[in-house]
Amino acid sequence: MKIQHVHLSIIKMPLKSPFANALETVTERESIILEVIDHDGVAGYGEVVAFSTPWYTEETVKTCYHLLKDVLIPIVLDRAIEHPKEISERFQAVRGNPMAKAGIETAIWDLYAKRKNLPLWKLIGGTRESVLSGVVVGTHDSKSALNQIEQFMLEGYDRVKVKIKPGHDYDFLQLIRTHYPYLSLMADANSSYTLNDLPLLKSLDRFNLLMIEQPLAVDDIVEHAALQKQMQTPICLDESIVTYHDAESAIRLGSMGVLNIKIGRVGGLWNAIQLHNLCLKHSIPVWCGGMIEFGISRAFNIALATLEGFTIPGDISSSNRFWEKDIITPEVHVRKGKIQAPMQAGIGFNINKKQLIAATIYSEKIVK
């Protein structure tokens, strides 16, 4: 296939309610939506999951826009593509910028699967017809957190993640455990602790958490290994694992019992699949992370999570977790802790053009 042109659209939408974590409170979401069109007029869609500011990782909507327009799209338009896996190979010539890379690479996967007339999840060898889903509480206020958990359980979620940070950890988790002793519960610290907090972190073992996510520094694997030796609760890495090499090192050192895989953080679907394969080989369970994303990215997460190694429910919630109206149709819907994998070709969801246009604040067509 030969890509003829790419449409970049910057979209912006308010969240239904603010989403707070150790680093930032997100109230509205900007993203870049990509539409790639090939020589036969077939379209594929991708979504960039970087935020407006670099609070989670270094990339932003603006750095991704620049990389896509001036560096990555020219590489894609340069010559024909036999298989989407070639894209991550071509992109090895460009350092870093995984979220920008993932945006265009995923769009090409959608296009390729549509050309093959196969649902993307089947094309990549997915074995689950429904994926395990979970939801994240987006508040540090104890009372609203309990209300959110109650509401999520009514909506059919059965795995909940909460955000913790120093001063908002032990008592918060104890309160939740008092109300929900058997809830499948995990905590994400977004790198807000250091090894000086060892006594506190060890004390969290008594809450029977599924795992604790990224307790220590964003770029650390050494101290996480030291911490894991002292804690029963499995440590899950998120921010620390960007490349395949990062994961190999973390496995060698024993820094993680679990890996959170985000397609954007690791530079695309092909890289995400390779990380999954590596973890499967080493018996490290994986789950699919979330980025407060719109439906296109959510659809890729569903496809990824159909792979065999995704044995833990991911942060893949319903479209209505964050949005009044998503940009895909039908919207993503969780039932009894699961999401049905779609049967349509490609990502398996249609673009809600009306909603996409309504959310667009800037768009541009990139040709060779």
Ligand code: OSB
């Ligand atoms: O650390 O996993 C994270 C959201 C934005 C950026 C980073 C993270 C998150 C989440 C929730 O925890 C994601 C979601 O439900 O979409």
Ligand code: MG
């Ligand atoms: Mg995280």
